[in-house]
Amino acid sequence: MAKIPELKSHHIWAFCLILYLIPVVVPVGSPFQISEITLKIYNIIENLPEGSIIVMGGSGVFAFDYEPGAAMIASIKQMAKNKLRLVGIPLGMESLQLHKYVVDTAKVMQADGGPWKYGVDYVQLPFIPGGDAALVRLLTSVQSVVTVDANGTPLENLPLMKDFRSYKDITLWICPHWGYPSIVRYVTGERGVPSVMFAHAYSYTVYAPYMMIYPDKVWMTNGFLGGAQYEKLVGFKGLGHAAVDSYTLISVAYVFFVVLGNITLLTRVKKEEEEAEAKK
């Protein structure tokens, strides 16, 4: 049997790059199913009473949180459609930038032709340093930790903030960030507020135990695929759909190279055995 040569890393990278770029040029439109958990989260938000306050908050790194951003954008569109209200609470330095990105991309503000008015339907708080201690103080009394929003406007001038004083006013906490354990511990565990995490594919396994511990209060989607599923439910094609094609092709490449690696090993072993036999 002929020996298959070991591929160098840059050969593999070049192949993957070509594969990754195919859907950019020619959208594949790979099909996918809606998972039960994504449907559950969608229905929970869909059935919330009008005017409910949802918090989008947590601590994370923007580049990582790009992945949950897909589902977050879709859910913001859903919230705007259902006349829900949103408060952004960034607990990490880059979280503020992500919150602005998802709201701007969802185009739900009146300036973008959407129904939301800033201060009435949506308020963005500034970055709150202090980690868990700040979160706990904020949950007890919002106004004791922040007095102005991200634009510097005093909170008492914002109608939404008159209805949001403490954790008791939060109907649902959505975390599109990596720093979910603090939210589960202090928001859901200690104060009983239900929470949703739009998880990265990588963090899903890490945080899945929380769904087991709080089966009626914690739910999670799974990466870009979860985002694409949520977009399909809301009825538009966004970041999730754009990523799913490449996701699909690269996962095929992953399997292909693992199988190829093992075939290479097999042929090398067989060749060595044949050579050893020939020497005898």
Next chain:
Amino acid sequence: MISATDSLVGQIVKKGLGFQLTLLIIMVILTYIAYYLGKRGRVWEIRPLEGLEAIYEGIGRCAEMGRPVMVIPGISGLGSAETLAGLSVLGEVTKRSTEIGVPTLATASSTETIMVIEAMTRNAYTAAGKPELYEPGKYVRWFGSDQFSYAVGAAGYILAEKPGMLIQVGYFIAEIPAVAEAGARVGAIQVGGTLSSMDLIAMFADYIFIGEEIFAAAAAITQDRIQIATLAGQDWIRLLTIGILVVGMTLMATGSKVIVDLLGM
């Protein structure tokens, strides 16, 4: 019905933390007993850790090849137990390799960790009688506090210096592939250990410390009898945890929530 004891305990201990506190006290007692027995002369044998054996061999291999060793204690600061374990490994590796003339290179993303590594390297050279060889910034590089600016910088550092062995023990998350791939390209032996991204370490490292083995390695690498004794305490605590799990599972299977209520006490 609330008894007098319940109300007294509730006034002193916060709700939901009673069992946790009790367990912590038990853990301290068990560790102290192991430490005390170790001090009294009891010798505890630990099974050989594959990664540790690889580190000892790797230092020798680097001396033969004339290549440096590179140690990365993670991306977190001094407040992380994993970073402290990584620093213990780094300290011992620096000491051993400096004695035989192998430079130890290091990088980290946290500035406080960098300061500690610089001090360790300086002390190692002084202890080996070669203080003139030490220069600030020569062995320890900092590429930024951001996770990926560190990862890209570390990858470039590895490609430039071509270490014979790359040890990554500490707190790591998703930046492991960037650094480890560079290590693979220069043909370095890779030893890794972390709690959070075991899957990525296992994919790239030749030898791994699985989970809490990084803490065992931090103790074992010093070859200090008393530190190794505390590992016995760690084992006893693990047995206790397994016992609680088994009892809890059995009780849950019978429909009893005693352990669950105890945990929430």
Next chain:
Amino acid sequence: MSSSIIYVRTYLTRILLIIGCIATLTSWYFVSPHADIVANELYNWNVNIGTFSLFVGVVTLFSRYLKDISSRKEQWEYKFLGVVLIPIWVIMGQTAGVFSDLYQKAYFNTKITLHVAILGQLMFFMISGAYRTYRIRNFRTLLFASCTLIIVVCNASWLMTPFPIADKISYWLLNNPSMAGYRAMMITGAIGAVVMGIRILLGLERGALRATEAR
């Protein structure tokens, strides 16, 4: 520095460490307003020292970089870029605000783009790593490779359409064996971390500096 000052400094640090540990543990576990006050005060000092060290870091960075730029040391061009960009970002943040469209556009088109690009390249490294690593030589490597492939395949949308059961298998695998293994590592890691903390408090842990002290 005389040895007596070093000893005094070391013991003061140790006392501070123990006070901090006791105050934090007490405020966490016990209903104690006094411990809460001490823990809060220590926490605030921690935040202040952290902020101050950031300021010191920026001053150190500038002094080092300016020296290297003036003497044209290696990579002085990148240092010059850093020295110019840092004040620009500070001024932009102060004047326009971090929530402004200008700041967002600048941030998104520089830092975030670079960061996402670096994250994106991990895909290449993981595939080349998988090609090298998942070679089936014995039962253990067979288990390792097959578990990985099952998760990758079942998490991809292309299999879910012809085989909708793949979605259920995927979630079962993620929520059960994968999660259980991760949980086990977290529990044992936590035990190891607590024991390490006890070693530090007992003064056993050689730690960063004592490991290399001269004998």
